Amino acid sequence: MPAVACFPASVHFGGFKPGAEHVASVRITNVSSETVKVDILPTASEHFNVVEVQKQMPKLAPGISEIVTIAFNSETVKYFYDFFRIKCSTGDELQIDLHAYPVRAFRLRFDIA
Numbered sequence: 562m563p564a565v566a567c568f569p570a571s572v573h574f575g576g577f578k579p580g581a582e583h584v585a586s587v588r589i590t591n592v593s594s595e596t597v598k599v600d601i602l603p604t605a606s607e608h609f610n611v612v613e614v615q616k617q618m619p620k621l622a623p624g625i626s627e628i629v630t631i632a633f634n635s636e637t638v639k640y641f642y643d644f645f646r647i648k649c650s651t652g653d654e655l656q657i658d659l660h661a662y663p664v665r666a667f668r669l670r671f672d673i674a
Contacts (some may be wrong), residue, residue: 563653564593565621571657576664582634584612587657589629589647594606598650602628606643608635609659620650631659633649638663 572585591597598620603611612632621627635641641661648654 562592563655564591564595564597564649565647565653565655566590566592567647567655567657571615572631572659574659574661577633577661579636579638579663580634582632583661584632585668587629587631588626589621590626591623593651594623595651596620599627600648602646602648604631604643604645604659606641608641608661609633609643609645611645611672629631632646633659633661635661 565672566589568588568590572587574583574585577583589599591599601614610617612627612630614627614629629645630667633641641659643659644656646654646656
């Protein structure tokens, strides 16, 4: 069992608007019985960015959480995927998947004759 748990396990930026910044948060919680050092490895894409770690704690005590804020921004309308990783001093490594996709509006027309 990993030393930390993440909620949500993946982040979806559904229906994003081009040019606008969209923000989501992930809660990282130490679920082990020992204090754990947590390192957050950044994304590879320029569209996703780990912007803010709410508490600048080098270690997480048992039961303590840390909030990580992820921002997404793009000028193009297409599907985007990336991830960031969380490395723990216990050797555990978690990957949080990041998805962004536009949602096209469509109209339904029913002809009842």
